């Protein structure tokens with residue numbers, strides 16, 4: 001029985017260990033995310049940020065520890081993956097749109113094919129999502145005909161069409177040029193304002209500072225330091241955090 | 250006798266090497282028509298089933314179960330590394346002995362799988378083994394990240410295979426699939442070896458009746474196969490054009 005209530009963390013990660021063969025990538029990561037919170041995960045390349053959020057979505061399995069989404073254990077061989085993925089949306093660095101489907105089809109596919117929802121209803125929702133990501137008029141373009149930033153916003157809309165409760169974003173602006181980064185970030189900000197729970201892996205420090213409720217700094221598979229943005233950037237104690245921030249700011 | 254028939258009777262008289270006997274002799278004509286009918290039937294059925302075999306094999310090859318993958322690998326090795334003609338003989342003469350029989354007219358016991366049936370099975374498996382590899386290479390060309398995107402949207406393995414991977418894979422491997430299917434159509438002539446009354450079989454029967462018809466039946470064989478293969482190549486090309494995605498590489 002799931003007795004989860006909104007007063008408990010919507011995402012609870014406890015002492016997660018993850019290895020790829022010999023290589024231990026996550027060495028005991030623990031943190032909680034409350035409903036409606038926006039957290040940012042930052043850290044040097046290879047520190048395990050992507051791996052961590054992929055584990056939340058069960059794209060990677062973990063060796064030990066616990067990941068609970070709305071009280072449901074993800075690290076469970078009997079996990080209902082579809083149920084998990086209805087709750088958790090994910091957006092990737094490379095957009096990963098389905099190239100053979102138009103923008104609006106990309107958004108409509110999963111709700112229709114996976115959730116068996118009524119195509120009419122889904123289409124209405126898709127139109128309002130396209131409006132939300134400010135891409136009216138691009139409904140019938142194929143991914144190959146869209147810019148990177150436009151593709152990424154369609155990818156966000158595609159995830160939202162599943163009406164998830166948590167959104168995971170893995171460096172979704174890393175492949176974009178500075179101008180387009182902005183349009184994608186605006187979309188995320190809208191989402192955060194609507195109360196969506198967001199976990200972002202990002203290198204956009206300014207953005208993290210502005211939007212995050214909490215920032216986590218990871219290095220070599222552990223969370224070295226964390227805190228609200230107000231104090232995180234100014235009062236970092238650990239030398240690794242300081243060094244990283246000095247390089248990036 | 251029509252003028253058309255008259256013309257070929259006279260041609261055979263004046264040029265005995267060009268006896269188009271199937272144009273004016275009812276028996277020979279019906280032989281050729283049956284042959285074309287069987288060749289087309291054999292082609293359509295083996296194309297259809299070999300594609301099915303290819304799809305199922307490629308699906309099984311993506312299985313987590315090592316044993317399943319080994320079975321597919323063994324199947325591919327067997328059918329690719331041995332001549333199709335030997336396979337046909339093996340299926341018909343070796344396996345055919347063990348198939349149950351039935352008696353449609355209450356007198357004669359006939360095996361439930363006819364020689365035509367064996368040709369379809371054997372050739373479908375033969376071409377299917379190549380199709381498995383063709384589809385597999387197409388599937389591998391679909392980026393893992395696309396598959397993960399599907400997975401993260403809640404698609405299970407079967408849904409993502411049919412709705413996302415196959416449509417992309419198909420576009421990638423259409424040219425090599427086309428090649429293999431064209432080869433398959435030409436290989437159907439080997440069903441002659443187990444007396445399937447397809448075009449080659451019938452042409453040889455005509456030639457046996459009229460040795461002067463050799464050039465005429467050969468010419469006919471070339472033309473019929475040229476047309477069938479041309480039709481396949483043309484439809485494949487049209488399909489390729491039709492499936493082209495704006496702004497997408499393959």
Ligand SMILES: Nc1ncnc2c1ncn2[C@@H]1O[C@H](COP(=O)(O)OP(=O)(O)OP(=O)(O)O)[C@@H](O)[C@H]1O
Nearest residue numbers: 020023025043044045046047048049050051052171
């Ligand atoms: N599928 C895999 N197999 C083996 N090793 C992997 C795999 N995926 C990631 N790794 C390794 O795990 C480590 C962490 O990778 P991860 O992608 O999580 O880093 P990251 O923090 O997201 O880095 P970046 O900022 O460059 O994206 C790296 O050393 C990487 O080589």
Ligand SMILES: [Mg+2]
Nearest residue numbers: 049050051171
């Ligand atoms: Mg990463």
